[in-house]
Amino acid sequence: MALGDGRFVPDSDDPVVINFPAARTQVNYMTGPVVADTVVSTTDADEAGTTMAQYVVTAVLSDTLSAQLYVGGTASGTTVSIARPYEHRQSLFDGQTVGGESFVYSDANNRVRTDAFGIPHVEAFGPAYIPNTTLIYASEVADVDISGVELIDTNNGNRGWVEVIEGQKSFQIITIEGDYFTCFELFHDGSVGADIYNVAKPFRLRRTPFDALTFNGIAYVYSDNVTRVATKSGETQTETIIPSWLVTLDVIYGSYMGNGTGVNAADASTIVWIADAAGRAWTRIL
Numbered sequence: 001m002a003l004g005d006g007r008f009v010p011d012s013d014d015p016v017v018i019n020f021p022a023a024r025t026q027v028n029y030m031t032g033p034v035v036a037d038t039v040v041s042t043t044d045a046d047e048a049g050t051t052m053a054q055y056v057v058t059a060v061l062s063d064t065l066s067a068q069l070y071v072g073g074t075a076s077g078t079t080v081s082i083a084r085p086y087e088h089r090q091s092l093f094d095g096q097t098v099g100g101e102s103f104v105y106s107d108a109n110n111r112v113r114t115d116a117f118g119i120p121h122v123e124a125f126g127p128a129y130i131p132n133t134t135l136i137y138a139s140e141v142a143d144v145d146i147s148g149v150e151l152i153d154t155n156n157g158n159r160g161w162v163e164v165i166e167g168q169k170s171f172q173i174i175t176i177e178g179d180y181f182t183c184f185e186l187f188h189d190g191s192v193g194a195d196i197y198n199v200a201k202p203f204r205l206r207r208t209p210f211d212a213l214t215f216n217g218i219a220y221v222y223s224d225n226v227t228r229v230a231t232k233s234g235e236t237q238t239e240t241i242i243p244s245w246l247v248t249l250d251v252i253y254g255s256y257m258g259n260g261t262g263v264n265a266a267d268a269s270t271i272v273w274i275a276d277a278a279g280r281a282w283t284r285i286l
Helices: none
Strands: 017-019 051-060 064-070 074-083 101-107 108-113 119-128 135-138 151-153 158-164 168-176 180-186 192-200 213-215 218-224 227-232 235-242 251-256 271-276 281-284
Touching: 051 074, 064 135, 168 192, 180 251, 192 218, 192 251
Parallel strands: 074 151, 192 271
Antiparallel strands: 017 051, 051 064, 051 135, 064 074, 101 108, 108 119, 119 158, 135 151, 168 180, 168 251, 180 192, 213 218, 218 227, 227 235, 235 281, 251 271
């Protein structure tokens, strides 16, 4: 079993301690049952000669972990604070723009990263720290930049931020805009969420790509977001979308498009959800 995967490792008879001599040769002094040929790497020269020990995480905070020394399969009972690695801390990124990308956190383990092109990416931190279960290695470092903290997680579990591919959602329409809908998320139990989503219309049902333009000899002029007049060789017909969308009643299904949909909302944000056509099309009004 790999260390740091969110489960306890089998008990050992002695504390798990790995020493790093100044010559950078890694010597494992573990005795008792060996779980795996685990190598914990360090890259900071300041850590040469320091001692690492194994801890069980008891709580996950924005920039630190609460943990207890884990010896012989038993937690010590004394809680210490361990700094999370720099790139895992919330306070350093939340509400900030770093390297052309902006970050907004909903909690310490979930965030939205908006890239330099304005495309949002929903990300989760993983593998997750599971309180009273996850084991980590931490080392003493003199220059931890969090007041009162002298230990830092070595990230032996190879944790990091991973984009969440959300797949599909059900939505209830609030408004019908020219190229998109504003919606509430509709959950499987019939309840409606409070967050507003912008969901792009299918391309052929959008207004901007066709309004006041001519394609294949047909000129289109829209009177609203669901009605238009098509003119060809002097003959005109009024068209509307059938079946019509019923505000606050209709349910639409949206797919997540990580690279965007080509539609921006009124606030210029990139829309990453697109609605299924569900059989809708432009139809002549008789």
